Amino acid sequence: MVCFQESGQPDDVRYMAELQDDGSFKLKCRNGHETRIALQEQRFEYLMELAANAILDGYFREAVVSFASSLERFIEFYIRVVLKNKNVRDEVINTTWKQLSKQSERQLGAYMMLHLAERGMTAPILSNEYVKLRNEVVHKGKVASREEAIRYGNAVLITIIPTLEELKENYRDSIEAVTRNHIYTVHNAYTSGTVTSTMSYPTIVSLTRDWRVQQPDLITWLEQLEKRRAKIAW
Numbered sequence: 001m002v003c004f005q006e007s008g009q010p011d012d013v014r015y016m017a018e019l020q021d022d023g024s025f026k027l028k029c030r031n032g033h034e035t036r037i038a039l040q041e042q043r044f045e046y047l048m049e050l051a052a053n054a055i056l057d058g059y060f061r062e063a064v065v066s067f068a069s070s071l072e073r074f075i076e077f078y079i080r081v082v083l084k085n086k087n088v089r090d091e092v093i094n095t096t097w098k099q100l101s102k103q104s105e106r107q108l109g110a111y112m113m114l115h116l117a118e119r120g121m122t123a124p125i126l127s128n129e130y131v132k133l134r135n136e137v138v139h140k141g142k143v144a145s146r147e148e149a150i151r152y153g154n155a156v157l158i159t160i161i162p163t164l165e166e167l168k169e170n171y172r173d174s175i176e177a178v179t180r181n182h183i184y185t186v187h188n189a190y191t192s193g194t195v196t197s198t199m200s201y202p203t204i205v206s207l208t209r210d211w212r213v214q215q216p217d218l219i220t221w222l223e224q225l226e227k228r229r230a231k232i233a234w
């Protein structure tokens with residue numbers, strides 16, 4: 001952006017940028033300008049993309065871990081959006097969340113009860129088979145196979161999608177508020193003088209995908225991702 005402002009020409013060199021924990025990329029161009037690009041996507045969205053890339057790279061146990069983390073962060077996102085919808089103040093949400101933040105079982109419990117209160121039905125959750133697989137990978141160092149990683153990823157997708165669709169349909173304003181907050185936080189975290197911009201990178205679970213566009217399944221998504229990766233090969 002700075003190159004463009006200074007010379008009227010965009011810098012057309014491609015740079016490798018590492019995804020940061022807060023969902024941004026930082027890079028320094030050849031003219032020394034430091035830039036940060038904040039992803040509009042939530043953590044559960046880009047964790048899915050990390051999992052998909054791990055499968056393509058042959059890291060299947062790492063894929064299982066990222067899929068599992070994506071589901072956990074989706075659960076947090078759901079809770080935050082629903083509370084936002086009830087006009088609960090951010091400070092109160094954050095203080096209460098701290099009590100749950102280190103124990104995923106507590107978060108799952110809060111999610112199930114909130115979902116029950118909102119929808120009058122039990123939230124879809126992972127079956128024991130997949131909970132066991134995840135635990136073996138995380139706690140016992142199990143090396144998952146490609147087939148296990150894909151089955152696990154599909155199970156996570158099937159768990160997230162119906163609730164995500166429900167959120168997109170009935171909690172649009174709250175989703176927008178949570179997204180704005182997220183972008184604001186990322187931008188504010190940057191040191192002054194660094195140029196920041198925002199970009200959107202829809203992943204297999206996407207808050208921005210239009211309802212008219214069919215939800216891809218994991219295998220289709222992996223095929224599409226492989227083609228995109230081949231295009232930007234270094």
Ligand SMILES: [Zn+2]
Nearest residue numbers: 003029031033
């Ligand atoms: Zn530059």
